[in-house]
Amino acid sequence: MSETRVTPETLNLEVRIGGLRLQNPIMPASGAFGQEMDEVVDFNRIAAIVPKSITKEPRKGNLTPRVCEVPGGMINSIGIQSKGLEYYLAKTIPSFKGYDVPLISSISADSVEEFAEMAETIGALPEVAALELNISCPNLKGNGLAFGMDPEVTRRLMVRVKEVTDKPIIAKLSPNVTSIQEIAIAAEEGGADALNVANTILAMAIDIHSRRPKIGNVMGGLSGPSVKPIIVRMIYQVRQVSKLPIIGCGGVMNGEDAIEMMLAGATAVQVGTASFINPTALTDILEEIKGYMVQYQIRDVNELIGGVRIS
């Protein structure tokens, strides 16, 4: 007997990320999402809420201009402007209380101990479903150096954070390394529950008329369609060496891009820059994935994960 035909109503979109059950694979990227977007996006339809990375102390962020456009992408150097942990606990987390999807807290810190301290505090909150450790922002330290460029530090950080919280830990890796596989292995050995591949790619643009950098901080992180092939490659590479679920992040503009990342090995996909161009990108991408699944009669979205055919 032939199976019933797959329709939009019979699809299984649920995926699992380190013990987290997500209703679908599409969530926002930290730094490209905020409460303000609820006027245009139905948060209850996305996989998770991922507020902007939080630092322990308030941070002013970098000099303007903080964003510039380049062909196929944008460079940003926000520098994690942050109101600090106290504000985050008192205002940011409660502001997402009314939504029925998991909240993933993105944490940024300057030391292993500070990461652990913040993870302990935030991880203790019942409203928080998982922690994403942003060990890869290229805009915090000189010359674009990030915390997660050293495998030993990455391993140690994961071990330490796992000591202070039971919540699933997602390590947001840096693409600005010689071997992302090396860092991925270190994060897995340290106890990470999932990997985010990856953050923005260190970049620079110069205005030829003024001869000045187009970004106040000189260099910044490149995002948008131009980085997607690099991120797809990195997802594929990380998939070769790690069993952990991967959240793909970088340049997803539409459903096709998201499916491509899943075929490379991502279990879920984060959407950042696309929301700036199309405010309803998160839910539009989800609909496009559904359309693809119906087209190819794929009942379960998990069938896509790592489904690239390499002969």
Add this chain to the structure above:
Amino acid sequence: MKAAKLRVLENRQVSERYWHMVVDAAELPDEVKPGQFFNVRCADEIYPLLRRPFSIYKINKRERTLEFLYLVKGVGTQRLTEIRAGEKADVFGPLGTGFNLNAEDGAMLMLARGVGIATLAALAQEAAEKGVRSVAVLSARSRNDLLAAETLESYGAKVYKVTDEEGNSDVASVGKLLEGIFREENITAAYTCGSKRLAELLQRMAADKHIFAEIALEENMGCAMGVCFACVCDIQEQDGSVRTVRVCKEGPVFPLEQVVIA
């Protein structure tokens, strides 16, 4: 705020560097205020990728149309000129805060440079509708760039023009001109857009004369929704502390006295 594809009724070049676009805004639910802006997609391509913020030039409530006056500066605005009447423009808005028309008991002064003139034109329009007298000092590179002057005059504004090519647009000259205007007109509110040096001048003069003043700021934007923190400026609070705020969300209109002009 809403993302909408609005029918373009007109999109034409009005001077060497400026274009004028009229869109059918009937499907926009929100009331649009002078000083607010729309984030416009210039082309359905990955380059230009980001939307561009454009302030409202004219609000036609009865016809339910909106007008934008834009400077053709780079690849994005160049592509925007290729949209023809009858085609759709992908706009997101209205966004940000508007001006507070606060000159009912006197006249309002507008001080604008370049494309900042477009931002203040919608305010002049509202002033005319409410019977508020207005005076405008318009500064531009050349006489050719002073194209909103006639629009402002049609609203009954008294318009003074200064240009670089005539050599009367420097801060000292504009300062003298403003002193005269403050002496002769009963200016009770002032508004500025488009030039940091003119904004600094007006900030000093408005403080000296205890006049209500606002500024519409321009900044490179990412999301225009307040989530990315790309467009920021510093605001000085009354207690002396400095706070970094988002131009797209808390602005683009701010009390002039509070803005730290970098």
